[in-house]
Amino acid sequence: MFDVLIVGGGPAGISAAVYLKRFRLNIVIIMKDYGTLAKTDHIENYYGFVEPITGTQLVENGINQAKRMGISIIEEEVLNIEYFDTFTVKTNKSEYLAKTVLLTTGASRSGLKVKGFNDYVGKGISYCAVCDGFIYRNKRIGVVGAGEFMLEEYEVLKNFTNELTVFTNGVPLSVDIHGATLVSEPITAILGDEQIRQVKTSLASYDVDALFVAIGTPSASDFALRMGAFLKNNDIEVDETFMTNIPGLFAAGDCIGGFYQIAKAVSDGAHASVAINKYLRQKASL
Numbered sequence: 001m002f003d004v005l006i007v008g009g010g011p012a013g014i015s016a017a018v019y020l021k022r023f024r025l026n027i028v029i030i031m032k033d034y035g036t037l038a039k040t041d042h043i044e045n046y047y048g049f050v051e052p053i054t055g056t057q058l059v060e061n062g063i064n065q066a067k068r069m070g071i072s073i074i075e076e077e078v079l080n081i082e083y084f085d086t087f088t089v090k091t092n093k094s095e096y097l098a099k100t101v102l103l104t105t106g107a108s109r110s111g112l113k114v115k116g117f118n119d120y121v122g123k124g125i126s127y128c129a130v131c132d133g134f135i136y137r138n139k140r141i142g143v144v145g146a147g148e149f150m151l152e153e154y155e156v157l158k159n160f161t162n163e164l165t166v167f168t169n170g171v172p173l174s175v176d177i178h179g180a181t182l183v184s185e186p187i188t189a190i191l192g193d194e195q196i197r198q199v200k201t202s203l204a205s206y207d208v209d210a211l212f213v214a215i216g217t218p219s220a221s222d223f224a225l226r227m228g229a230f231l232k233n234n235d236i237e238v239d240e241t242f243m244t245n246i247p248g249l250f251a252a253g254d255c256i257g258g259f260y261q262i263a264k265a266v267s268d269g270a271h272a273s274v275a276i277n278k279y280l281r282q283k284a285s286l
């Protein structure tokens, strides 16, 4: 069992790992890709670089720094985290156990950029099958997504209804789905009154009572929501020690909101590491 499992290998995750390693804790980083920094080729406001650096180069520097210090980095996608005194982290390839988890998965989740979507979040549009699926038992449920994250949500929703429609929104399906109606063309609008009623695509309209969103990869707020951690405007709520309301679940960087900058993410990671070390030492001494 790891002392600390860090989800995310961006500035917040690597910064935390560097400190945690020096506290001689047994840690691991799980990351799926280069995160937000892969989207920029020009960073010139971060300390210590005379010339501008690309985001990709900065992430690679961080990864190499961590590896040089003997920190294990696993390149997998975290799909779910369960909490029962300790944490079980499920990825697309394996399962890991940890005493604490630090979420550093970057800015929050993906929605649909179509007319009506934002109007119906919380009015039939949900980001959490475990939290809200039961409300729509025996109703017409849609789920948006095309990969393993969608499959996770689909498996939960299957328990509540036989009327399931999977909307891949124009993305090729990468998992096997049995028993659901499959709609593969892009979604163009969400319609309803006080509740969602229809999903409109480029070819037709589909009646639904609820729509669950599971696009791409689960974000920190998706994990947090499923575990019962508090969110504030889609950001994970943490206290001054970067701990959520769930004991041992910490979060840092863009996923807790605030100033979306590398310097802030690095600072969050460093502060969170000190708090995690203290938390583990206190727990061990009880």
Ligand SMILES: Cc1cc2nc3c(=O)[nH]c(=O)nc-3n(C[C@H](O)[C@H](O)[C@H](O)COP(=O)(O)OP(=O)(O)OC[C@H]3O[C@@H](n4cnc5c(N)ncnc54)[C@H](O)[C@@H]3O)c2cc1C
Binding pocket: 007, 008, 009, 010, 011, 012, 013, 030, 031, 032, 033, 034, 035, 036, 037, 039, 040, 042, 043, 044, 045, 046, 076, 077, 078, 079, 104, 105, 106, 107, 217, 218, 219, 220, 252, 253, 254, 255, 259, 260, 261, 262, 263, 265
């Ligand atoms: C276009 C653009 C330009 C920017 N330019 C600047 C700039 O010039 N200067 C500046 O200071 N800031 C800039 N930023 C902001 C900066 O990139 C972020 O503030 C910073 O990267 C946040 O770090 P983070 O560690 O919180 O998250 P990220 O850097 O987003 O890292 C997230 C990590 O989590 C991992 N992850 C996510 N989900 C999962 C999952 N389910 N399973 C496993 N791993 C997962 C990712 O693989 C990644 O390793 C820019 C952002 C953008 C979008």
